[in-house]
Amino acid sequence: MFIKLYAIALPVFFIIDMVWLGLVAKNFYRNQIGFLMRSDINWIPALIFYVLFIVGLVLFVIAPAMEQGSWTHALFFGALFGLITYATYDLTNLATLKDWPLVVTLADLVWGTVLAGAVSVVTFLIANKIGL
Numbered sequence: 582m583f584i585k586l587y588a589i590a591l592p593v594f595f596i597i598d599m600v601w602l603g604l605v606a607k608n609f610y611r612n613q614i615g616f617l618m619r620s621d622i623n624w625i626p627a628l629i630f631y632v633l634f635i636v637g638l639v640l641f642v643i644a645p646a647m648e649q650g651s652w653t654h655a656l657f658f659g660a661l662f663g664l665i666t667y668a669t670y671d672l673t674n675l676a677t678l679k680d681w682p683l684v685v686t687l688a689d690l691v692w693g694t695v696l697a698g699a700v701s702v703v704t705f706l707i708a709n710k711i712g713l
Contacts, residue, residue, distance in 0.1 A: 585713055586639045586647070590704040594635055597696060606688070613682045638662060642701050647708060655701040663697025664690060 611618065642662050646655035671686040
């Protein structure tokens with residue numbers, strides 16, 4: 582079941598996150614931390630992040646939600662997982678990097694919460710729809 586849930590969650594996550602990064606927040610990050618940004622994306626660490634993040638989301642959130650048959654479990658614990666994981670990165674940056682903007686941390690915390698909650702619920706609903 583893990584592999585099937587993973588196969589659903591990964592593209593859902595990637596699509597939603599690319600809409601955020603590529604369309605909605607593209608200029609936001611450039612305006613806030615453009616001085617830190619690369620001119621080209623280093624895809625290897627980005628892909629490793631996606632692979633690992635989805636492992637955690639499926640293991641700790643989506644699979645338990647499926648066992649309980651609860652989309653609300655998926656939503657709540659997905660949102661909490663997103664908040665905690667994104668906070669690890671952003672609060673560390675806020676604590677250790679000179680000139681790291683508070684507004685980026687706040688936006689990322691909200692985004693991580695919304696993203697992981699949405700991916701968890703959408704994955705749960707798709708998995709239920711196809712009879713997993």
